[in-house]
Amino acid sequence: MKRGVLAEGGYVVALLVGLAIANFFPRLAEWLEEAIRPELYIKIAIVILGAFLAVTAAGKLTLATSILLRGVAAIVEAYLIYWAVVYYIARKWFGFNREWAAPLASGISICGVSAAIATGGAIRARPLVPVMVSSLVVIFAVVEVLILPFVAQTFLWQEPMVAGAWMGLAIKTDGAAVAGGGIAESLIMAKAATEGIHYQPGWILGVTAIVKVFIDIFIGIWAFVLGYIWTNHINPTRDADKARVSEIWQRFPKFIIGFVATFVVGLYLALGTSPAITAKLPAQIAEANTFRVIFFILTFFSIGIISNFRKLWQEGIGKLAAVYLLSLFGFVIWVGLIISWLFFSGVKPPLVT
Amino acid sequence: MSEPDIRKELLDAPVEPLLPIEKKLIGWSLGIGLVLLVILVAVNHFFPVTALG
Numbered sequence A: 001m002k003r004g005v006l007a008e009g010g011y012v013v014a015l016l017v018g019l020a021i022a023n024f025f026p027r028l029a030e031w032l033e034e035a036i037r038p039e040l041y042i043k044i045a046i047v048i049l050g051a052f053l054a055v056t057a058a059g060k061l062t063l064a065t066s067i068l069l070r071g072v073a074a075i076v077e078a079y080l081i082y083w084a085v086v087y088y089i090a091r092k093w094f095g096f097n098r099e100w101a102a103p104l105a106s107g108i109s110i111c112g113v114s115a116a117i118a119t120g121g122a123i124r125a126r127p128l129v130p131v132m133v134s135s136l137v138v139i140f141a142v143v144e145v146l147i148l149p150f151v152a153q154t155f156l157w158q159e160p161m162v163a164g165a166w167m168g169l170a171i172k173t174d175g176a177a178v179a180g181g182g183i184a185e186s187l188i189m190a191k192a193a194t195e196g197i198h199y200q201p202g203w204i205l206g207v208t209a210i211v212k213v214f215i216d217i218f219i220g221i222w223a224f225v226l227g228y229i230w231t232n233h234i235n236p237t238r239d240a241d242k243a244r245v246s247e248i249w250q251r252f253p254k255f256i257i258g259f260v261a262t263f264v265v266g267l268y269l270a271l272g273t274s275p276a277i278t279a280k281l282p283a284q285i286a287e288a289n290t291f292r293v294i295f296f297i298l299t300f301f302s303i304g305i306i307s308n309f310r311k312l313w314q315e316g317i318g319k320l321a322a323v324y325l326l327s328l329f330g331f332v333i334w335v336g337l338i339i340s341w342l343f344f345s346g347v348k349p350p351l352v353t
Numbered sequence B: 001m002s003e004p005d006i007r008k009e010l011l012d013a014p015v016e017p018l019l020p021i022e023k024k025l026i027g028w029s030l031g032i033g034l035v036l037l038v039i040l041v042a043v044n045h046f047f048p049v050t051a052l053g
Helices: A002-024 A026-035 A038-058 A061-093 A098-109 A113-122 A128-156 A160-170 A174-194 A203-217 A219-234 A246-251 A255-271 A275-305 A309-314 A318-344 B003-012 B020-046
Strands: none
Touching (some): A002 A026, A002 A174, A038 A061, A038 A203, A038 A255, A038 A275, A061 A098, A061 A160, A061 A318, A061 B020, A098 A113, A098 A219, A098 A318, A113 A219, A128 A160, A128 A174, A128 A275, A128 A309, A128 A318, A160 A174, A174 A203, A203 A219, A203 A255, A219 A246, A219 B020, A255 A275, A318 B003
């Protein structure tokens, strides 16, 4: 347990070191720029996580399947409810034009960076727009990941699966959300342990990851829907520039294929092979898990490095931040909490036997 | 585009009124979303998460 808390504590330290470099040593941040790839690092970590989750789920297949099915609720919430409300707020209350409002709504409501970029491309926005929105999403994800896991530990430690789903729904960007789920898991398991409850590790983080992966799956389809509306009805364009069905595949986050592949292989090794192989599996997965932790730490460090608050403020991000602030604290966090509660309250991770 | 231009653009952008197609997009998204959520909550009620492995 302590080892788990220390590992997640390492994420926060990596984030703080990255933030310090970005804001106080900008030349060092520039020098590191080429290696700062948070989206790449988290996707590698999620692919490794697939095998870990498979082995964790193998012992409790019915529970795991039930959780998977409830990932559908996350899709409905992110794409149909959050997006519509944020888009309306950005357009009606803050007066943003469509080019800014659509990527902003996707960034705040779906999954941050990749959604903002996919939407920007789909509606044919200037490249600058999703880049600015992505920067904003990362900044807020940093703030959320430093606060929400601790809030979850304080108020949701008796509802661990609600906490896991909430991290996936409330924290934007894959990296911050999944790592936030990891921090929440360690904190909640530590608190539960003081009460004599010892949960199996991996389930809270697993719910967060599944919620996030389910949301990611539909980015391509949503971008196509927006692209179709924009290129046919809002800014009618020449046939060659209209949204094409092939864009769904182009924008599909391919790392999900890796996640599913490692999950399926892990499940096969856990359930479909000889007892001798199955017995060796936990130790092998633990080794792979070490790499997952390393990539999580790289993700956090990278997120810190790209979070230069002063530069973003100078770029005029204040009005965008106002929409984000209002949407996030006005309803994204609370609706996410209500829906997580509706679907996961009373569900507990298996206990260590 | 230089940095001050973005700030100016965001502050001075002319208001674009919501088009009927945008209102439809918002309305249909919310409507379908709420209906699906109610259905999923009902499914969740009748087929609750089970811990039986």
